[in-house]
Amino acid sequence: MNYKEYNLIVMVVSTIGQPVPRKEGRAKLTGQARYIDDLVLPGMLHGATVRSPVARGLLRAIHYAPGVPWPEFTIVSAHDIPGANCVTLPPVFSMDAALARTEVIWGDDNVFKQYLVTRGNVDAVWTEAHVIVDGEYETGAQEQLYIEPQGMVALTDAQGAVTVWGSMQCPFYIHKALAALFNVPAAKVRVVQMETGGGFGGKEEYPSIIAGHAALLAWKSGRPVKLVYDRAEDMVATTKRHPSRTRHRTAVSRDGRLLAMDIEFTIDGGAYCTLSPVVLSRGTIHAAGPYFCPNIRIRGRAVATNMPPHGAFRGFGAPQSIFALERHMDRVAAAAGLTPDEFRRRNFIQTGQTSAVGQVMKEPIAMERLLDRALVLSDYHAKRSRFADANRHSTRIKRGIGFATFMHGAGFTGSGEQHLASVVAVEALSNGRVRVLAASAEIGQGTNTIFAQIAAEALGLECDDVEVAQPDTATVPDSGPTVASRTCMVVGKLIETASLDFRHRLETAGLLTSRYTPAEFRAACAAYRARHGDLRIAAQYRPPEGLRWDDQRYEGDAYGAYAWAVYVAEVTVDLDTFQTQVDDFVAVQEVGRVINPPLATGQIEGGVAQAIGWALFEDIVWRDGRMVNAQMTNYIMPTSMDLPPIRVFFEEAPYPNGPGGAKGIGELPMDGPAPAIFNAVANATGLNPAHLPLTPEALMELMEKAEPDGP
C-alpha cells in the first residue's frame, strides 16, 4: 500500500505536533483517577512482607511472638510456593570489597556481567599522544521516589486463576513472573495496570515481587489481599540507580583530536543480578559519548555486593558513564589547551563514522548546530568571561557556567527489540470510536495522549475519536515493557502502522474513499463490523531495514536511533555554606519530531530536575548494607523552590522509523545535567568535583583537600 498518499491526506487533520491536552488529565484533577490504593475488594485483607534484618545470613528458624492471635493471620513463606522460586555469608558492602574477592557471593569472582568493547588499539598510541589525561569519577545510588508507593491487590480462585491489579510499568513482566510462581498456564494469569503515579524505572522489575507476595497470600487465605508499601519500606527495599565508578585515560593529538579512550566502567549490582547486565550494557555503550575516536577500549563490569539490588532508573546506566565522560572531557580540553566547546567540536562523531561498538552512524547528526544554539541561548561565552571577572573580586560567592554534550539511544539495545517482537492492535468499537490496544503503561509521561495522537493522525481523525485501552493482559497484546525510551518510537510506530493498515482495510473493502469526514469513517467502521463481526488490526515489530547486531561480538547497530543534546547549567556556589544553586538551565535537543510539545517539554524538565537532585542533593546513607535515611525529610529531592528556570528547545529532524518522525525522549534529560552542573562548579571554583552527589559537605571536603592550609 502507498503510505505516502496517506501522509498527504493526514496533513489536513494533523494532530501530531499539537498541544493536545493530556487524555486522563481531567480524571487526575478531579480525584477520579483510580490508583491501586483506591481499590477495595469485598473481604479484602492487608498483606505485608517481613524482611531480613541482616544483609547476608542464613534463615535458621522463625519465632512467633507471644500475645498475637496468630490463627487470624495467613502466613506464607518459600515453602508455600507452588511453582518456581528461583530468585536465586560475611557481607560485601562495596565494589572494592567485591572485586577483592575476600568473600565470594556470586560465581567465582563476584562479577555478574562484563563487557569488553575494543576499536583500534589503545595501547599502541599512548607514546604518540600530545597529552594524556587520567580521571576517576563516582556516582551514588539514587532512589526513584515516585510519589505513589508501590502496591498490588491480588485475587485468586479455586480453579487456579490469579488476578492482580497494581502500580506498574510492565504488565507482561508480572504476568510471566506469576505464571512461573504458581506453575499455571499463561491464560490463568491476568494483570491489570491501575493509574500509576510515576515509575522512572522503579516500577519496571520490582512490582513482580510485590505481585507474587500479594498473590501467594491471596491464594493461601482465599481472600483478596492488598499489599501497598509504606514509604520507608519502599525506599529501603526496592531497587535504586546503580552506584558507579568510571576510570578514564584519554590521549589527544597535537591538533586536539581524540587518539585513544581507555574506559573502565564499574557498577554495583547489589545482592541479586536482576537487570544489572542490561544496565551495564547501556552504560558501556554510552561511555564513549557522541565522539569519534579511532582507538577505544571500554571495560564494563557489574559486581555483586550485599547491598539491596540496584536496578532500572531513567537513563539505565547511561547517566553514570556520561557523567564521567563529560566531566572528563572538560579536563581533557583544558589539558589540550582548548576551550570545552572547541575541543568537542573537533571530536563530535559525524554521519558515516563508526561508534565504539561498530555502529556506522547513518542518521544526520547535528551536534555542532545544537552546541551553537545552546551556547547562544545560555549566553555562555559572555557569562564565562563575566563570571571569571566577578569571581576574582568575590571570596564568598563564585559563579560558573558549564555544559555537557551527549546522546541517548532509544529502544532496547542491539537485538532486544527483535527478541521482544512487540505487538499492538487497533480496533473499531461499537460506539463509533477507535481503540488502541497496547500494554504500554501511562505512568505520567503521556502514553495515552501520544498514542491517541499517533492513531488519530494515521486515521485522519480527532484525538477524541480515539480511546486508549487500560493495560490489562486479558485484553491487550504484549507491546513490551514501558522502559528504554521505547514507548513513543517503537510502540508508537506499531500503532501508526496498525492504524494505516486499519484505514487501508476499510478502503479495500470499498467502505471508505481517500477523503472522508469523521461521520463517514464511523459509518465505514459500522458497515465493516456488520459484515465481518469485528475490525481489529494488529501490527508486530519488525526491525528497520539495515539494522544489524551481533550478540556474540557485542557489535553493530546498538540502537535504531539516538536523541542528541547539549545542556548548559549556570550555578552559584556559596563558599561559606558550600551550597550549590543552579540559576539557569538551557536544554537543547534533537529527538526527531515532537509529538506533543507540552508533554515533551514536561519530560525534559522532569528529567533535568531529577538529575539536579542526583547531582546535588540525593545522598543515600548506608549502614550495614541498609538505607538508613529512608524518609523524604532526610533523603532530599528537589522541591518547587529548588529548580531554576528550565528552558527547553527542540531541533526537529524527523526519523523515518518513528511515528510521524519521532524518536525516544524520556531518558535523555537524565544524562546531561549532572556533568553540566559539575563543569559549571569547576568553572566557578577551579576545583575538580568528580564524585556525585556534590552535597555541601562533599564540596567542603573537596575545598579543604584542595587548600590544606585554609583560605
Added chain:
Amino acid sequence: MSELSRREFLGTTAAGIVGSSAIPAPDVVANQSPPAPVSAPRTAIRLIVNGRERDVEVEDRWTLAEMLRDHLQLTGTKVGCDRGECGACTVLLDGAPIYSCSYLAVWAASRSVETVEGLAAGAQLHPVQQAFIDHDAPQGGFCTSGQLMSAKALLAATPRPTADQARAALTGNLCRCSNYNHYVEAVVAAGASSSIVPESGRGDGQ
C-alpha cells in the same frame, strides 16, 4: 477477624512480630491466652466536608486522611508517605492547607474540610483545575490533589500571586515528575484570569 487497620497492621509487622513461614501458627502461641480484643475509643463528630454536613463516628486514632479515604470514600486525597513529608494528602481545613495524614480526624470536629472532590462545581472545573490542564501540570497525577489544594489556599489569600509566591506555596507538595515549573505557571495563570471567585463568595460553608 478483629478489625485491624492497615496502619496498625504495618506497625505490628515493622516491629518484627509476623514471621513468614510454612510452619503452621505454632505451639509458641498455643499456651498463651489470646489478648483481650482492643476496642478503640470512638467519638461521634459532626463536620463539614466539601460544603456538606457529615456525622461520622470516628475511631480516635484515625487520621483525617484515613477517615476521608477509607470511610467517606473520598479517595482523591492521596497518601504518599503517611508521615507529613510529601504533601500528597493536603486538604483544606477551614481554608488552610494541612497534611491530612498527620492530623487526627477527631480534631476536625465542628470544622470545615475541603478535598479535591469539592473543587469542581459539577462538570464546571475550578479555574485552578482548568489552569492545571492548560499548562499540562499533572504527569503521574498522584501529587496533583495536594498541589491543587495548596494552590487554592494560596489563591484565596493572594488572588494574583507572583511566581515566587506560587513556588513558596507549593513547596510542601513534592512532585517527582518534577513538573513544578508547570504547576507554578498554572497557579500564576489561574490568578491572572479574572474568573477566580473570591473565597467568601463560594458559599461552601466557609
